[in-house]
Amino acid sequence: FSPQRLKGKRVLLSAGPTREAIDAARFLSNPSSGRMGYALAAAARQLGAEVTLVSGPTALATPYGVTRVDVVSAAQMHREVMARAASVDVAMMVAAVADWRPAHPSDKKVPKSQMAATLELERNPDILADLGERYGHGRQGDGDERRPLVVGFAAESHDVIERARSKCARKGAHAIVANRIGGPTSTFGAESATVHLLAGEDEPQTFSGTKTEVARALWEALAGHLQR
Numbered sequence: 150f151s152p153q154r155l156k157g158k159r160v161l162l163s164a165g166p167t168r169e170a171i172d173a174a175r176f177l178s179n180p181s182s183g184r185m186g187y188a189l190a191a192a193a194r195q196l197g198a199e200v201t202l203v204s205g206p207t208a209l210a211t212p213y214g215v216t217r218v219d220v221v222s223a224a225q226m227h228r229e230v231m232a233r234a235a236s237v238d239v240a241m242m243v244a245a246v247a248d249w250r251p252a253h254p255s256d257k258k259v260p261k262s263q264m265a266a267t268l269e270l271e272r273n274p275d276i277l278a279d280l281g282e283r284y285g286h287g288r289q290g291d292g293d294e295r296r297p298l299v300v301g302f303a304a305e306s307h308d309v310i311e312r313a314r315s316k317c318a319r320k321g322a323h324a325i326v327a328n329r330i331g332g333p334t335s336t337f338g339a340e341s342a343t344v345h346l347l348a349g350e351d352e353p354q355t356f357s358g359t360k361t362e363v364a365r366a367l368w369e370a371l372a373g374h375l376q377r
């Protein structure tokens with residue numbers, strides 16, 4: 150790898166899970182560890198980029214030299230990502246964002262005896278789709294207007310490549326990184342990963358290894374798309 154492949158580039162990442170409050174003591178979330186997003190942040194920084202990591206709650210240390218913005222909910226993550234996207238070269242959404250949030254969260258702890266058996270939910274914003282709509286595939290920047298490369302992730306249990314490709318198109322991303330969940334090579338929480346990079350009409354590129362190795366390889370492959 151060339152050591153400073155991302156020098157002068159600004160990278161924005163989302164990582165980790167989000168938490169959606171039910172009340173003061175309960176939330177909805179998912180088992181994302183944040184490792185892949187943190188590995189990508191660390192690798193981008195090592196390759197010379199200026200990196201901002203918008204992170205949901207994780208147990209991980211901030212990678213050296215990375216600016217971290219802590220958020221809890223999807224709504225907060227949406228706000229912090231959208232506020233920064235116009236001034237970066239790459240916006241890569243690695244977070245496992247909760248799709249739904251409780252419609253009527255309580256500031257106080259609701260006693261068990263007063264909790265209903267059903268929870269009314271409302272949809273969270275889709276951050277990647279909003280980036281795609283604003284900056285993604287099919288958008289033409291005006292002249293030298295800055296327009297980030299929009300990259301998403303897709304965790305799929307089956308038909309991994311096809312589902313990821315249609316997700317990429319549906320959300321307007323320039324590229325998507327597909328990985329398999331469930332089974333022996335599941336990515337959630339694991340130390341290692343196998344991923345497939347889908348960018349435009351190109352054949353998928355597959356990378357396997359520790360999340361650190363995969364992160365480096367992904368940036369190396371994506372750097373070619375940044376020479377704009």
Ligand code: C5P
Nearest residue numbers: 242243244246274275276277301302303
């Ligand atoms: O639709 P799905 O959740 O499978 O899409 C995954 C991709 O979309 C990831 O890049 C994830 O970070 C992003 N996403 C998002 N906001 C959401 C849901 C997903 O940015 N509300």
